Amino acid sequence: MNLMKSDNRNTPDRSSWRDKKNKLFLGLVVTLSIVTVLPIFLILWKLVKEGISQINLDFFIKVAPDPLEAMTAVNNGEIIPGGIANGITGSLLMVLIASLIAIPVSILAGIFLYEHPNGWYARLIRNLTDILQGVPSIVLGLIAYIWIVISITKGFSGLAGSVALAIMMLPIVIRSTEETMKMIPVTLKEAAAALGVPYWRIILKVMIPTGFSGLMTGILLSISRILGETAPLMLTALGSTMINLNIYKPTSAVPLLIWEFYNNPNMVRLVWSSSLFLMGVVLVLNILAKRINSRFGNNQ
Amino acid sequence: MIRSREIFTSDKIAKVILKSASFLVLLLAAGIIFSLLKGSIPAFREFGIFRFIFSSEWNPTEGKEVYGAFPFIFGTVVTSLLALIICFPLSFATSLFISEYFKKTKIAGILSTLVDLLAGIPSIVYGLWGFYTLRPLIVDLGLSEQGYGIFTSSLILAIMIIPYATSLSNEIISMVPNELKEAGYSLGATRLEVIFNVILPVSRSGLVAGYILALGRALGETMAVTMLIGNANLIPKGIFSPGNTMASVIANQFGEADGLKLSALIAIGLLLFVVTAIVNAAGKWIVRRYA
Amino acid sequence: METTNDLRVMTENKMHIEHPALSLRNLSVAYTKDKPAVKGVTADIKRHSITAIMGPSGCGKSTLLRAINRMHDLYPEIVMQGEIRLNGEDVFNMSTTTLRRKIGMVFQRPNPFPTMSVYANVLAGYQLNGFSLKRSEKDEIVEKSLMDVGLFDEVRDSLNKKGTFLSGGQQQRLCVARALALKPEVILADEPTSALDPLSTARIEDLFTELKKNYTIVLVTHNMAQAARISDNAMFMYLGELVEYDRTKTMFTNPKDPRTEGYLTGKFG
Numbered sequence: 001m002n003l004m005k006s007d008n009r010n011t012p013d014r015s016s017w018r019d020k021k022n023k024l025f026l027g028l029v030v031t032l033s034i035v036t037v038l039p040i041f042l043i044l045w046k047l048v049k050e051g052i053s054q055i056n057l058d059f060f061i062k063v064a065p066d067p068l069e070a071m072t073a074v075n076n077g078e079i080i081p082g083g084i085a086n087g088i089t090g091s092l093l094m095v096l097i098a099s100l101i102a103i104p105v106s107i108l109a110g111i112f113l114y115e116h117p118n119g120w121y122a123r124l125i126r127n128l129t130d131i132l133q134g135v136p137s138i139v140l141g142l143i144a145y146i147w148i149v150i151s152i153t154k155g156f157s158g159l160a161g162s163v164a165l166a167i168m169m170l171p172i173v174i175r176s177t178e179e180t181m182k183m184i185p186v187t188l189k190e191a192a193a194a195l196g197v198p199y200w201r202i203i204l205k206v207m208i209p210t211g212f213s214g215l216m217t218g219i220l221l222s223i224s225r226i227l228g229e230t231a232p233l234m235l236t237a238l239g240s241t242m243i244n245l246n247i248y249k250p251t252s253a254v255p256l257l258i259w260e261f262y263n264n265p266n267m268v269r270l271v272w273s274s275s276l277f278l279m280g281v282v283l284v285l286n287i288l289a290k291r292i293n294s295r296f297g298n299n300q
Numbered sequence: 301m302i303r304s305r306e307i308f309t310s311d312k313i314a315k316v317i318l319k320s321a322s323f324l325v326l327l328l329a330a331g332i333i334f335s336l337l338k339g340s341i342p343a344f345r346e347f348g349i350f351r352f353i354f355s356s357e358w359n360p361t362e363g364k365e366v367y368g369a370f371p372f373i374f375g376t377v378v379t380s381l382l383a384l385i386i387c388f389p390l391s392f393a394t395s396l397f398i399s400e401y402f403k404k405t406k407i408a409g410i411l412s413t414l415v416d417l418l419a420g421i422p423s424i425v426y427g428l429w430g431f432y433t434l435r436p437l438i439v440d441l442g443l444s445e446q447g448y449g450i451f452t453s454s455l456i457l458a459i460m461i462i463p464y465a466t467s468l469s470n471e472i473i474s475m476v477p478n479e480l481k482e483a484g485y486s487l488g489a490t491r492l493e494v495i496f497n498v499i500l501p502v503s504r505s506g507l508v509a510g511y512i513l514a515l516g517r518a519l520g521e522t523m524a525v526t527m528l529i530g531n532a533n534l535i536p537k538g539i540f541s542p543g544n545t546m547a548s549v550i551a552n553q554f555g556e557a558d559g560l561k562l563s564a565l566i567a568i569g570l571l572l573f574v575v576t577a578i579v580n581a582a583g584k585w586i587v588r589r590y591a
Numbered sequence: 592m593e594t595t596n597d598l599r600v601m602t603e604n605k606m607h608i609e610h611p612a613l614s615l616r617n618l619s620v621a622y623t624k625d626k627p628a629v630k631g632v633t634a635d636i637k638r639h640s641i642t643a644i645m646g647p648s649g650c651g652k653s654t655l656l657r658a659i660n661r662m663h664d665l666y667p668e669i670v671m672q673g674e675i676r677l678n679g680e681d682v683f684n685m686s687t688t689t690l691r692r693k694i695g696m697v698f699q700r701p702n703p704f705p706t707m708s709v710y711a712n713v714l715a716g717y718q719l720n721g722f723s724l725k726r727s728e729k730d731e732i733v734e735k736s737l738m739d740v741g742l743f744d745e746v747r748d749s750l751n752k753k754g755t756f757l758s759g760g761q762q763q764r765l766c767v768a769r770a771l772a773l774k775p776e777v778i779l780a781d782e783p784t785s786a787l788d789p790l791s792t793a794r795i796e797d798l799f800t801e802l803k804k805n806y807t808i809v810l811v812t813h814n815m816a817q818a819a820r821i822s823d824n825a826m827f828m829y830l831g832e833l834v835e836y837d838r839t840k841t842m843f844t845n846p847k848d849p850r851t852e853g854y855l856t857g858k859f860g
Contacts, residue, residue, distance in 0.1 A: 018493070025492045029396050032390050033411060036462055036466075037411060037415065046429055047425070105321050109324065121322075127581070130581075131581065134516050135332070138522040139569045146339055146566070170328070191766070197719040198311055200314035205718075209706045210706055227422070230424045231551050262424075262527070275428055279421065
């Protein structure tokens, strides 16, 4: 109604005030939008500025230094020796195990949801998946602690960390699988069925290959999400000063190392290089996922 | 006579496998609730559910153990709401930029990618940046002595939840039919007037849902908050005072916890789970119902 | 082979056909319980001929077609009643896989498998079913099937390219070749030219006329002219019922039912 009134009284100075307001608001929108993305540049700049000096070959192949070594180096004004090899191997190991646990189940459950758009059971599962996706990661850490640390490995372990991460991956991959499958033309499935292909072969040979890039995107995004997770690992994998590939033993991870470095005044400089590395990997995964996904989009 | 479809055994097996996979989701959700409940029982039995939730005492000294979750519930609610308030103008402006003013332009695409990037930054990296950049800023401004506290945490939380609030808002705003907007312009309305009189009323519930879902994110964020809130187990006196949230107290106190204290932390986890589940369900419900 | 139609009441729309390739008896299909999309259709379909199913949108013609190879089994909510016999054998007593290998299907829009080459698309029926073939057998099947649809010369040099790179008309012929490769007895075509330009349409029509020498073709079309051009027999369906079934020539020149006449003269549809 506002509109009509102002239109009727289109006196020159009123009109110019409306014009001004309009322009002011646009200015406000642009300014606030810039403020919104400013932190990204500030964060990346800080990581690069503070972290780049510590990044060298040793950083990737040596384990974290002990505090004494670090202190000596800092006192002598040298770069801190050692690296984050224990964190990198730990992260890789736990992401691998989490993927092995979560991906097959998630893809199957996602296909189930795609096949059942309606019905109370499918709706229940869909809602539960949404709820799982919203569960704070620290709570999943508690759960993995109760289920694995207390009952199975009788101590902090990489397995417990993997389980916490797997539960985080599950809903992401389930929903992205369902969305991917929905994008595949239904006639493709019917074409295969019309050739007398049994259902399980249609899934394995038609649906999954056709939606492969969509599935990969979901998987890569879920991995980039869990790679940076710290809180649940503090409650489960705990950390380790050595490279450890035994999933029944405490295991380190890059974000866990960042936390340790942060808490140790002598190693603060390693915080930045490790964060820079973590950020880089997450970025690459994100870009990769987007690339694959846009190719998938063009294919259809 | 309805023609029965004998389903080939291999088809049957495939269907059973798919269904079992989906059933695992059900089991998982049930298992999580069960384990949290079971783990909480000692604390609830010792203090009573009501007293546990509303008591402000937190004393781990052996023999005098008392645990009450109220300061953390309070801290969680306050930081998250404050974060939402800070987040709103930023993410709303960004949504208008991307889905209205510069819709489908290259610059909007870049902005949207950058906002997505915000979601990709790990919580601990936000925490570090907050600790080394934001906190000194707060100190320099004379807002608080140490720079820790509710406000600092909310500020970083606000940045963290922007992508979640923005992505749904973008979707909703760009779905407003052009005919409606054109109807507004044809009556001589300015862009601003169209935004507030046409776009907003049409997309209100969707926007609300987006902010509710973003709130759900803020409630459970752990690392960044843990690094910035100051970890004081009491009700904060003001927005620049230190406090603790449900998530941060679990992260902080877990290392030295067993027995009753562990149970109290699990009980806090249960409360956190319930609160986030309700908030998320409400958000999703609005999306499905109105958007 | 048993005769299937002698005990039933002959209705006026049912033509008498000796040794039909397909016979439908009182066939009903319902998407939801109280709204049947196909109501009690009874008809025999002549071997080695083209039978067209015509009717306005939503009359149930596609639904009827898809009942024949039990495509509806993919959707648990759909209920089928009645009887369908393929060469006298009850299709509901066969496994869907065996049945569908005997009955090929061509869809409205060309749907080659986007992950497969032209070569692999022709062999999809074998490959997806897990039948292993020798290289020479594969080559032979691919060549023969592509020859049959007149595509071989056009794609001879791009057999390893993705099937989706072909033009729409070529893709549709590729899909016919894919169905032929399994050596079916019947081909079901669901408005196969509705997404094609006139030239490609003409090629498909010629192809079907050629193929009917060896195959029984059931063609759903909402294009009356197409039915008149290439079909031997024609069904007219309206609101889920089979209104009239006759020789195409007879139906177009002398329709018995006023609804058929109305449709053919363009009064509705």
